[in-house]
Amino acid sequence: MSSKKPVFKDSFKEYFESLIPGELDKFIESCKKPLLESIRVNHLKISPEKLKENLSTQGWEFAPVPFYGNALIVKKRNASLGNTLEHCMGHYYVQEQSSMIPPLVLNPKPGEVVLDCCASPGSKTTQMSEMMNNEGVIVANDMGLGRVSILSANLERMGSENVIVTNGDGNRFGKYPEMFDKILLDAPCTGYGAIRKDWSIAKMFNPKAYRFLANMQKELLKNCWKALKPKGEMVYSTCTLTKEENEDNISEFLGYNPDAKIADIALKGFENQRGIDLKESIRIWPHRIDMEGFFIAKLVKK
């Protein structure tokens, strides 16, 4: 944790009380709890059973992730998650459970051309590459050059062969109409869903920040949409919990784009984790389900 004690400003409390009346205390308590540790097994290199067996002999203990057979919750370990031979060899990726959901919802298939617009550090890119069995193409873009290096290192470690790493503003994909079968837009956000990982995020709560980022996300949505083929699918996700960056963005986008419709996300275990006034989407509140806060919506082009 980067901050010794979480600080929740009055403006933070007021804002979230308005979104979840009567649940604020539970929400704040959940933000103080550390996240469950989870890993995603790289089935291109090893089966979940074999990895479990290898690490169990070293004293590790696991619990299953109910919605994803390739992932494991780490209940007990004897080394940092990133300090094992298995990690170095790309047998697993340390990834929070919520972050595994957007690729599962997008469900990329072998042979498809996929854009991962804001890809670094590559948890979702490597997951999609695995799901595609290294067949087809993923364009994994990120704006920061330093972030692109981290992305490339993770792709190499995980053995993702079908990825083109690009560097630049994701909005430029608007210049390439109908290029992609599927798009994952895991947009830059205020990250209030990740407070359990970094308490200092709570201290930074600021309406100006989420309004600024919401505008940035709108632009990305608009431009990525242009790059999507007809009948194509796009998943929009963030690790934040403001309505402005999530449901409001999607609702506004649907209002302006008659060729877009929202698809209902049917994922086992998340039937009751729905967006605010947007029942097709998923919104994960950390006090309702023991994960990082997240928002996921799926859009389909007519």
Next chain:
Amino acid sequence: MRYNELRKREADRIKELLMDTYGFEMPKSWKLYYLGKSKVWVLKEEFFSLPLEKLNVETMGFYLCHQEYDIFRLSIYGAQLVGEKATKNVLEISQKEAWDLIRGFDIDKETGMDATYIILKSPIGIIGVGKNHKTKILCQIKKNRRIRNLN
């Protein structure tokens, strides 16, 4: 990023080195490209259906090996792919030796092998290549892939 397809002669040389050094037959589907001066990458045919020149590409496909003059060194992932089917110059090492290498240490071990770079196979899997000094194996794992501390 500049990428240039290897000339037939250069690609044949890689193919030959893989066969001679590791007894590995390079798959026909591998399209070899230089990304930079001496790093050989394997790219997919499908990549070229996209306007690569406009996308500001940093890397693509996977890094197979470094090849320059007489240096031919497989990447970690290259060693993992080649090592699965290699018939020679693959050395079995213990888990402890793998740990030493992954932490950046060289290990003392008789190799009995001729290749300059040998594939190292631990009980968990292939961890990359090491430089063969007959009685010593020099760590070739890049600093950013090493484990720095054990906690």
